[in-house]
Amino acid sequence: MxxxxxxxxxxxxxxxxxxxxxxxxxxxxxxxxxxxxxxxxxxxxxxxxxxxxxxxxxxxxxxxxxxxxxxxxxxxxxxxxxxxxxxxxxxxxxxxxxxxxxxxxxxxxxxxxxxxxxxxxxxxxxxxxxxxxxxxxxxxxxxxxxxxxxxxxxxxxxxxxxxxxxxxxxxxxxxxxxxxxxxxxxxxxxxxxxxxxxxQCSNSLQERQTLSQKRFMDVLNYVEVHLTDPALNADMIAQGCGISRRYLSHLCRQHNTSIPNLIWSGRLKSAHEWLSSPAGRQIPISEVAYRNGFKSPGHFSRLFKQVYNMTPREFSSVRTGATASR
CATH class of the missing domain: 2.60.120.10 (Jelly Rolls)
Structure with missing residues (x-):
């Protein structure tokens, strides 16, 4: 029924x-x-x-x-x-x-x-x-x-x-x-x-990956799952993925990135998505910062402005105004 x-x-x-x-x-x-x-x-x-x-x-x-x-x-x-x-x-x-x-x-x-x-x-x-x-x-x-x-x-x-x-x-x-x-x-x-x-659809299934590609995907997935943990660092990621710290650095170099970049860019992207949603804009900026693993609202604001050329509060106000004008 x-x-x-x-x-x-x-x-x-x-x-x-x-x-x-x-x-x-x-x-x-x-x-x-x-x-x-x-x-x-x-x-x-x-x-x-x-x-x-x-x-x-x-x-x-x-x-x-x-x-x-x-x-x-x-x-x-x-x-x-x-x-x-x-x-x-x-x-x-x-x-x-x-x-x-x-x-x-x-x-x-x-x-x-x-x-x-x-x-x-x-x-x-x-x-x-x-x-x-x-x-x-x-x-x-x-x-x-x-x-x-x-x-x-x-x-x-x-x-x-x-x-x-x-x-x-x-x-x-x-x-x-x-x-x-x-x-x-x-x-x-x-x-x-x-x-x-x-x-039968040509774009439906993921292509087979090499071992290093799979390991790097494991790293990306681990980072994304643990983004909200303020203690997230290279040692934690290496241990969680079952690889050495040296091999982790090697994987990052292969993909032209670094562990700090993966962590902070991931946190910024997640926070940006929060502030872009109607429900997320109802949450205080400080809570968005802490929920996404930032050390403090000030630290979050500085990094956000470096990437998006405005503070989180300014971005939230712009999005709220755009929604209200529709």
């Missing part, structure tokens, strides 16, 4: 951060959730559970914002692969490899163990609708052990994709007509079809 995860309108939309994960705070995964207050507010999400997986239909008349940082990932470590189908509206996704815009009639993937920033926009009739399937990654890996590129999306131009979407929708719409076993068979079949289509 379907169940309502949340429903927000003009009376309770300000409670969306506390309520978007459902009554027991166990749906989705932790992050910063916000609803555009300058629009007709009607947002709801309904869920159909299928074994360890969930099919969720999201409908909204407002723009939605969501950000998941490395701090959120550290807090809950929820490992999901999310398949989404955009029925109406569009999705603007910022991830480690850049930014992608997906339109109605397209689908793609998100991984909960990678930081992301989402802006979901309504269409010209002020409607957004997204069907998404939340699959524990250990289950998803049974269908495709290779890594799918971050931000991968595609038009529904393959028959496999269209059939898969219809199967997901059939299961979601079923109100007891299908047994739980039959529903699970259909969802697994839909995932298998989807993966077969994805494998």
């Amino acid at each position: 379907k169940e309502r995860i949340f429903a927000f309108d003009e009376r309770n939309y300000h409670e969306c951060q506390a309520g978007y994960r459902g009554k027991n705070n166990k749906e989705y995964y932790s992050g910063q959730y916000a609803i555009d207050a300058g629009s007709d507010i009607e947002v709801r999400a309904d869920k159909k559970s299928v074994g360890a997986m969930s099919i969720v239909n999201l409908k909204s008349k407002s723009r939605l914002f969501f950000q998941r940082t490395w701090q959120h990932i550290q807090e809950d470590a929820t490992d999901l692969t999310i398949v989404w189908f955009i029925r109406r509206g569009s999705m603007h996704l910022s991830h480690q490899n850049g930014t992608d815009v997906s339109l109605a009639g397209e689908f793609g993937f998100i991984k909960s163990l990678s930081p992301i920033r989402l802006e979901c926009h309504t269409d010209d009739r002020s409607v957004l609708e997204v069907l998404h399937i939340l699959v524990p990654t250990y289950i998803f890996k049974r269908f495709i052990p290779e890594e799918i590129n971050a931000g991968f999306s595609s038009a529904m131009d393959k028959r496999e994709f269209r059939i898969a979407e219809r199967l997901f929708q059939e299961v979601f719409d079923s109100d007891g007509e299908l047994g739980s076993g039959a529903e699970e068979v259909l969802v697994n079949s839909a995932l298998a079809l989807l993966v077969e289509g994805v494998k």
Whole structure:
């Protein structure tokens, strides 16, 4: 049976951060959730559970914002692969490899163990609708052990994709007509079809890496996961990645960077993303600094200005003014 995860309108939309994960705070995964207050507010999400997986239909008349940082990932470590189908509206996704815009009639993937920033926009009739399937990654890996590129999306131009979407929708719409076993068979079949289509897309899978490339990716991932730890340094990274301090320095030289640069540029990027989001601009600058591993608000402000040519407070004011003028 379907169940309502949340429903927000003009009376309770300000409670969306506390309520978007459902009554027991166990749906989705932790992050910063916000609803555009300058629009007709009607947002709801309904869920159909299928074994360890969930099919969720999201409908909204407002723009939605969501950000998941490395701090959120550290807090809950929820490992999901999310398949989404955009029925109406569009999705603007910022991830480690850049930014992608997906339109109605397209689908793609998100991984909960990678930081992301989402802006979901309504269409010209002020409607957004997204069907998404939340699959524990250990289950998803049974269908495709290779890594799918971050931000991968595609038009529904393959028959496999269209059939898969219809199967997901059939299961979601079923109100007891299908047994739980039959529903699970259909969802697994839909995932298998989807993966077969994805494998035929030239830009879908990550290329094989050399050993040094893999080691450097391990370093980058370790740094990003521990950015909020003020004690993060070269010795900690080397030990965490199971390599020597000397080899760590060698990897950095190969990629024309250094450990201090990786740490501070990563922290600045994370802080910049915080200050760029509606929810993040409600947090004091000092808290943004400490949450992102800076020694003090003054230290954060100096480094931020060196890179972005304005202080964090000035940047936040500019973003707030730009949002208010829309």
